[in-house]
Amino acid sequence: ALDTPARIYYKNESVSPSGSHKPNTAIPQAYYNKMEGVHKISTETGAGQWGSALAFACNIFDIDLEVFMVKISYNDKPYRKTMMNTWGAKVHASPSELTDAGRAILSEDPNSPGSLGIAISEAIEIAAKSEETKYSLGSVLNHVLLHQTIIGQEAVKQMEMAGEMPDIVIAPFGGGSNFAGLCFPFLRLNFEEGQNIRCIASEPSSVPKLTRGEFRYDFGDTIGMTPLIPMYTLGHHFVPAPIHAGGLRYHGAGAIVSQLLHDKLIEAKSHDNLEVFEAGLLFAKTEGIIPAPETNHAIASVIAEAKRCKEEGVSKTILFNLSGHGNFDMKAYEEYLSGKLHKFEISDEEIKASLDKLETPKI
């Protein structure tokens, strides 16, 4: 379909029970909680992929789960909510009336569509106020990124089986677990074996923390309840545009990935929401699998690199993470196919205004 000399591979994480790579960390997190005698976990979810993965994992280990789901996703993707219910989890639309954080947001804006940062605040508050409840996070933090490296470790072996190593490795970027999961094991080959594999993080141009954010300390949540993390951020008050890629609607980036980017050991690209659906549709028609909107960001980067190969007449090997299927995102495809999707532009002034609100330490 691309008429490119590039050879393109993908790691298919979309066939897990919950439909994405998220069980790679959900299952160990639930397991370690079980070993510690924990009977209840709280968490948040944006697009619902993390929430359903943890619901699946908690179901396996007989742990109660309470999920705060970003309200706009709760309304747009009711099937994800029901999937979590099917595995026994309780799901609340966030902001909710169940927490101080949620009530504070609602008192300012009763119609708040929610954000991942707000939902994190609510889930943390539930855990902080309860003796027996622990909090679990699906991305950003170091242990989550490291759990996900199973993706890249498998991919290294699989590329060896295929008889070639990638020149370029690409993954979508929300908080970092998807990208780190695939790329870290390839970065190890760069660091230890002197290879020169380019690793590209693909983010939405409407949530451009890696490409246009600031590297400084910031909170992981909106209210400011988490420890400070050195990260590329747009500011924890930043309200991402309502794009159909809930998992990427997050203001910040995990610490390790942020440092790697700061040290120019990895790259970041951004793509607007029309470009990513165009990429996703081409992939669906070519390969049969309809990808999650988050995944489409990686595919947009792959297509850009494959086209460059054609222009330059070079044959590169490209690997990307097909991190999830789009079976629960058909409303987004419907809007794209019917021409109802429009671009979200963000100005330098808007980014500066959000960062100016920060009182957290600079690096």
Next chain:
Amino acid sequence: ALDTPARIYYKNESVSPSGSHKPNTAIPQAYYNKMEGVHKISTETGAGQWGSALAFACNIFDIDLEVFMVKISYNDKPYRKTMMNTWGAKVHASPSELTDAGRAILSEDPNSPGSLGIAISEAIEIAAKSEETKYSLGSVLNHVLLHQTIIGQEAVKQMEMAGEMPDIVIAPFGGGSNFAGLCFPFLRLNFEEGQNIRCIASEPSSVPKLTRGEFRYDFGDTIGMTPLIPMYTLGHHFVPAPIHAGGLRYHGAGAIVSQLLHDKLIEAKSHDNLEVFEAGLLFAKTEGIIPAPETNHAIASVIAEAKRCKEEGVSKTILFNLSGHGNFDMKAYEEYLSGKLHKFEISDEEIKASLDKLETPKI
């Protein structure tokens, strides 16, 4: 979860691009049409599994596809429609104003929720009235059943690899392709090698053509446009209850399967719609995969046989067809989980009344 001495295997057809076994016949049908120079195909779909499989297949071979989707499913499962659109198919809610058959139904009942039989009539009419359009069917007919035997052929080899042969083979029953696909290759072992493998077709108790229908000639569609088929039927005018298993809401049964049942070479069981969702939920919580409602009928039969093994203290090997995932059926799970699903009973009088309307030849 069942504490049974039975050993249970399943053939997983839910990981195909469109999420079910249907591409097994959609792809060859599209291929042979392409070889014949056909540029346009019409078809119908109940739950949307067949429609999306054929949309996927026609996309591969660059054939236009027009799908008549039973209106109740069109409204309940808009994501299936969008999936078909994503692969380039046109989808109409049936009954539609586009055909004489649709207009006739609508003039009698403007609020008709549609049925598989009506949708078949509409799709056939489109093909019959057009020089260049061919009609394609996803079950019932002999060639479709035979395409699907790839399921059972693979399963025979896989059971050999697992080192045991099933005592009981179970599949859901709509028109017959799901059941025939898995069971025919095992029946061959019965006929040619003298084995004694029980093959069970699982149908909804609200659409009991195999367990309570009549073996006679009937039409495959509601209007009476198809050739007459010797089949177990409830009568082509039969309007199935609005259960959440659109693929099984069909009045008749394929000819080969019907003859096999008549000759007592296979068995049929029926399950009510609450029992099947209870079975599906147990499977989802135990295995992680949320099955399609159609598939849940087979699981209900598996559980019944596994419980019998426990009661009788015998260890049987059971194989069933996990024919599809339930990612597009979460509304049905939602209704089940919230207690809104109720049983549909059907009386002998209702069945008799429907069969009495038939003027087709008896056998």
